Amino acid sequence: MERPELPLPQLHAFVVLAEELHFGHAAARLGIAQPPLSQQIRRLEDKVGHALFSRGPGRVTLTPVGRELLPAARRALGDLADGLAAARAVGSGSTGRLRIGFAASLALTVLPGLLRDFRQRFPGVRLDIQEMTTAPQLTALHDRTIDIGLLREPSDTDSELAFKTVLTEPFVAVLPSAHPLAGQRTVRLGDLSDSPFVLLPRDVGPGLYDQILGLCAEAGFVPRIAQDAVEWQTVCALVETGLGVSLAPASIRRIRLQGVAFRRISPGTARTRVAVAWRSNDQNPLVAHLLGAVGQGAPASL
Template sequence: MTRPELALPQLHAFVVLAEELHFGRAAARLGVAQPPLSQQIRRLEDKVGHALFTRTPGRTALTPAGRELLPAARRALDDLADGLAAARAVGCGLAGRLRLGFAGSLALTVLPGLLRAHRDRFPDVRLDLRELTSAPQVAALHDRGIDVGLLREDPDDPDLATRAVTVERFVAVLPAGHALATHRRVAVADLADEDFVLLPRAAGPRFHDRITGVCAAAGFAPRVVQRAVEWPTVCALVGAGLGVSLAPEGVRRLRLAGVAFRPLTPDTARTEVVAAWRRDDPSPLLAGFLAVVGSGGS
């Protein structure tokens, strides 16, 4: 048995007439003349196969079929109104889901503030978070696995647009018992003969090259003896005496036992954090997130 297709204008007319129980008042409320209202009701009755109203001089009443239909008609109209409101919210970037990649160390600095500010401004947008180093974020953007990424250093990719989020100084990461840990500041050149623990270049080529560039400016290439993907691991290996490292200043917040963080001299080395997204993505959800980034997370 096929189900009859009920037109929403007919359901609307039916609900209004059921509430008014008067064709003149219902027509006025709908902003139509009485004949078109009567036609809508007759078409609906034809689809139902039964009369929905009894009509006697001076009185209109619902039939049993009409009383049965009324709650379902109201639900259908309410569901449509809710659906339209939800669609408008998504279309305006006020609701939906945005997939955000982020470098793990940013959870120590800018990420919490951005998340709070975004939640305050867009409470109905769900952020799906994925912790990824920079290179996997770029790959996930190309594969449409994430919508926007927070990564260290501009990936210089023609298919991606970027926006600066913040800039961090580099600091020296030393075993707490290291002779240089007694200094208030550490000259980069004084690390020339040290073993280094660094992130693998594949995790973020441009960020890795930024670190090695700091060393090159001081006249040496770092002698890398250990590599680790995450900064807590890098710092733990430094604390175990396996070497030293250079890290973004925010990594100091890890406060690991046996590890000392010292500012560098000259104090010129910086790493930039950027938001990156696909140039062909017109998503209003993305635009909302970038507006929060542009406001500095405030």
């Protein structure tokens, strides 16, 4: 059996009249004249198929049918009010869910402060944080499985995505403590030409990988890659075992391993950049809020 639709304005009029039990008072509360109120109630009674009020001289009372309908009508109006409030909150960006991908090394730099500040400003927003390397983040942005990416050396040629630099930092040499060059404060990059290298594979971060190989090429050699690892902490651990040396962003120095030495390199002008990425046509207000949080002032430097 098909359910009759009960228009919300008629339910509102019904609830107000049920509370006032007086047409004049209910009409005044609704801001309408009595005849339109009577018409609203009559239309609702026609839909229900039964009288909702008993009308007498100067007196209105609920019928048993009206008493049965009243709790459901209040729930329907309450649910609508709650839904409208929730929709307004989502539309304003004060609540909802924001999915963020981040490169693991950024947990050592921009990520903690950014998330702390965002949570203080928008405590009603649920943050879903996923650790991902650069290439998977770009795929996830296209697939709409994340909303924001924090990554290293992205390509700016992707027309569907937008990027903003939030941090730049120099490179450091990552050496086993027993390496002959570990005793120097600054290492000439060319002096590492005979050492095997431990690097992130190109498919997880092509921009950074190409930049490191470019630095080595400028120093006159092609690095002999003995081992790769998808996380910088693993790279450092493999360096500690003596498998090779590496070049890494300077923030990696915050990974404390007793058997690893981090040294400035010469020339030391090259810098790697960290960027925030998002879909250029994204209308999610939460994305705009986060971009506002990372967009205060010029990009930071380490």
